[in-house]
Amino acid sequence: DQCKQQLCDREAEPARRDHGEYDFIVVGAGAAGCVIANRLTENPKWKVLLLEAGPEEPDITSVPGLAGTLQSSNIDWQYTTEPNGKSCLASGGRCAWPRGKTMGGSSSINGMAYVRGNMADYDRWALMGNEGWSYRDVLPFFLKSERNMNKDAVDSDYHGAKGEQPVGWFPYVDDPANMLVEAYNERGIPFRDYNGAEQVSTMQLQAFQVDGERVSANKAFISPIRHKRTNLFIKSEAEVTKILIDKNDNAYGVEYVKGGVTYKAHATKEVIVSAGTINSAKLLMLSGIGPREHLESLNIPVIQDLAVGENLHDHVSFDGIVIALSNDSSTAVSNKEMISSVKKFHKMKIKKGPLTGLGPVMSSVFLKTEPYLTSPDLQNQASPIRELKNLLRNGLTIENLYWPAAYYEGVIPRTMNLVPKSRGKLLLNEDDPHGPPRLHVNYLGDDRDLIPLMKGVRFLLSLENTEAFKARGAYYVREQMPHCKQHEWGTDEYFLCLIKQYTSTTHHQVGTCKMGPKWDKKAVLDNKLRVYGIKWLRVIDASMMPVVIRGNTCAPAMMIAERGIDFVIKEWQHRTNNYCF
């Protein structure tokens, strides 16, 4: 029958196997790729190659308070977006888009917040024609990975306790962080588990950590098995440049570059691309899978004409609303004290103190800006600001952004639009297709995206009247930010100006390899995450999201990996039981 015929076709493939043969090749050891490599190698008969472009994960990633300092470092791809004239104006129309480039991928440099999104998000994916992705279908896969350390304190029916990924509250929460959550609560938002039955809530977010140290996907899923499972082969600093596809449209391996040398590796079963929203799309296009016109313009032979790179979107946010803390509440310290605290942290056996937390970053709220909404359209998360004077004089600078999150004298409470309507596209770089792609994210391209942000601002301003703020002497700084000084502080014009000038990513880029039914012209993947028209090739990572979920995207990327690889394992078990393996 058809399945057996396909297997025989694969046996007949030309023998170009000069550098190793594996059952599966996984491209990218990020949040999704690490889960996938772990699950596949549970079967000792399957030989798995995991290729990661970045280096091994450095120790510094484990320090929560230093998370911000990892951006713009050698373990960040350091992408920037393309201008659209409507957003990111204060930085020349380009917003910075950090992405992890190390074992663990973005889970090694991210803000560690463990958030799943809203049940309705997954039900919507299913309603769009993607069988197997409703909330009911995906919940078991969230639970599978999760080892919740505070299960009794959260909505326990919705949490797992036996998975590989530790999740829990940071041991250290400072006073301004508590202030924010208390203020949200005073404004009517209940304290409850946002990953439980009802998402509208405020609390300190749970994090991918244990005992005050980050646990990336690499630490949770790869480190424990790396030297135990002899069927797992890992190559770091190995960048995949092409998926090998034969004339019958079978993917049979990859080409990758390590130490300046190009290698080929072959997969007897499948190639699984988990290089993230930006690089999965880029790799597919480099391999001839993408929009015909675009690939032809770059002289890349087209193997499949698919809408790869389209549907790029992110939760848009902005900076520039600033809360000043009183001297009593400020956690700012001198440079000397900060360096000494990092040294002390390094020596501690059991980690303690401000660096075991992320300052105000985990103080979050999910809310509906209109009572008739059935799910939240806004999330607030806060960023610490080291030096208010510097911020007001120079705007956002590296010193302010990448300073340890634990030490700060001000807070930027960001509102994030959870339901963005704007869509952009990713294109290969016309000067160098292998270089950084052109990220036309098109923030605020659809004016309706301004609405939740503007409503969110008014909610934020109302916090100033809460007891939580008053008791700590916290207040909004009324001095205007550079680029918006022409508008009176507090007016709609001023906040619109901030949104356009200081537009910001929330790091939740998704959608470039959209999952959808065959009739959906923008779909790149079917509901089992197989690339349309190419056999033995899947994309399993955050790029598959047809619509971004209402929340942070790391836990969803891991769930996507669990859900996706379950399809793979079951399919191959079925074939093995029925046919010639």
Ligand SMILES: Cc1cc2nc3c(=O)[nH]c(=O)nc-3n(C[C@H](O)[C@H](O)[C@H](O)COP(=O)(O)OP(=O)(O)OC[C@H]3O[C@@H](n4cnc5c(N)ncnc54)[C@H](O)[C@@H]3O)c2cc1C
């Ligand atoms: C600064 C920052 C803060 C964030 N904060 C949070 C947060 O607090 N909570 C949350 O839930 N989410 C957060 N996110 C988002 C979250 O981390 C991502 O959504 C998630 O990691 C996506 O998983 P992924 O597997 O799709 O991609 P990634 O985790 O990015 O992994 C992709 C991997 O593929 C590798 N790769 C790429 N191209 C190639 C190639 N050609 N060959 C080989 N390897 C390749 C990359 O180096 C990387 O290791 C944040 C992200 C960033 C960058």
